[in-house]
Amino acid sequence: MILIDDRFLPESEASVSYMDRGYYFGDGIYEVFRIYNGQLYEKPAHYERLIRTAREVKMRLPAPIETIDDRLTELLERSGVRNGILYVQITRGVAPRSHAFPPAETKPVLLAYCNELERPVGKMQSGISAITLPDIRWLRCDLKTLNLLGSVLAKQEAAEAGADDVILHRDGIVTECSASNLMIVKDGEVSTHPADHLILHGITRAVVLRLAEENGIPAHEIAFSLEALRQADEVFLTGTTMELFPIVTIDGVSVGGGQPGPVTRKLQAAFEKTIP
Numbered sequence: 001m002i003l004i005d006d007r008f009l010p011e012s013e014a015s016v017s018y019m020d021r022g023y024y025f026g027d028g029i030y031e032v033f034r035i036y037n038g039q040l041y042e043k044p045a046h047y048e049r050l051i052r053t054a055r056e057v058k059m060r061l062p063a064p065i066e067t068i069d070d071r072l073t074e075l076l077e078r079s080g081v082r083n084g085i086l087y088v089q090i091t092r093g094v095a096p097r098s099h100a101f102p103p104a105e106t107k108p109v110l111l112a113y114c115n116e117l118e119r120p121v122g123k124m125q126s127g128i129s130a131i132t133l134p135d136i137r138w139l140r141c142d143l144k145t146l147n148l149l150g151s152v153l154a155k156q157e158a159a160e161a162g163a164d165d166v167i168l169h170r171d172g173i174v175t176e177c178s179a180s181n182l183m184i185v186k187d188g189e190v191s192t193h194p195a196d197h198l199i200l201h202g203i204t205r206a207v208v209l210r211l212a213e214e215n216g217i218p219a220h221e222i223a224f225s226l227e228a229l230r231q232a233d234e235v236f237l238t239g240t241t242m243e244l245f246p247i248v249t250i251d252g253v254s255v256g257g258g259q260p261g262p263v264t265r266k267l268q269a270a271f272e273k274t275i276p
């Protein structure tokens with residue numbers, strides 16, 4: 001079941017135009033919601049980010065957010081997915097290829113679907129490996145746009161190196177991972193890059209920062225170096241589909257003895273309690 005604009009279509013009938021600006025320019029925005037027990041997790045925060053991204057890239061939404069919410073809720077119900085993700089993207093619409101915005105009457109194109117996805121409990125427990133790479137993405141990483149080639153190339157390089165993910169850095173300052181935010185723990189205190197234009201303002205990141213505060217774990221939104229990353233006691237990433245993944249190997253060197261650390265485990269447990 002695919003939602004295109006206001007039509008619910010079987011996958012075999014769903015198609016978009018070759019002139020869609022998302023296809024030519026990556027001229028579109030998106031969100032990935034987590035579905036837990038048939039409900040969208042942190043729904044208002046995802047809508048807020050979608051609205052902000054649309055505003056920043058000067059794209060109008062195809063309908064008021066309440067209408068979009070009604071359609072996505074219907075999609076969720078029709079799909080029958082209880083645990084998984086809901087993906088939604090909106091492009092600037094269909095028009096002949098020309099970089100500047102298309103005529104004002106061009107309708108944005110919305111596409112959405114749900115997929116089953118279980119919680120990746122194995123990796124949450126065992127942790128994952130990562131390599132470090134320069135962050136070659138643009139300077140508006142706070143916007144959730146379809147321009148993902150920088151992340152695609154980074155993730156592929158990790159795959160070719162036999163690693164699970166990549167930790168990006170700009171001029172020696174650690175930013176985030178290919179599709180998740182990064183946190184380090186040193187002497188019981190958590191640090192993560194400030195929510196500026198160099199990282200996506202992750203919703204899981206915000207939840208984890210709140211949980212740290214509620215659990216008496218000092219947490220700092222502060223830039224830190226590759227050196228600090230390598231000296232961290234614990235490293236973990238946060239993201240909608242992954243929740244919290246411990247990173248137990250970086251560039252082939254084990255972090256904190258190669259096991260998920262106590263602060264990471266405490267935050268994982270606290271996160272689990274927020275799942276409806």
Ligand code: PDD
Nearest residue numbers: 032178179180181200202203204239240
């Ligand atoms: N990725 N940083 C980047 C670059 C991301 O693409 C994502 C999400 C995050 C984590 O944000 P959140 O906690 O709101 O999921 C951080 C999504 C899931 C994706 O592109 O598939």
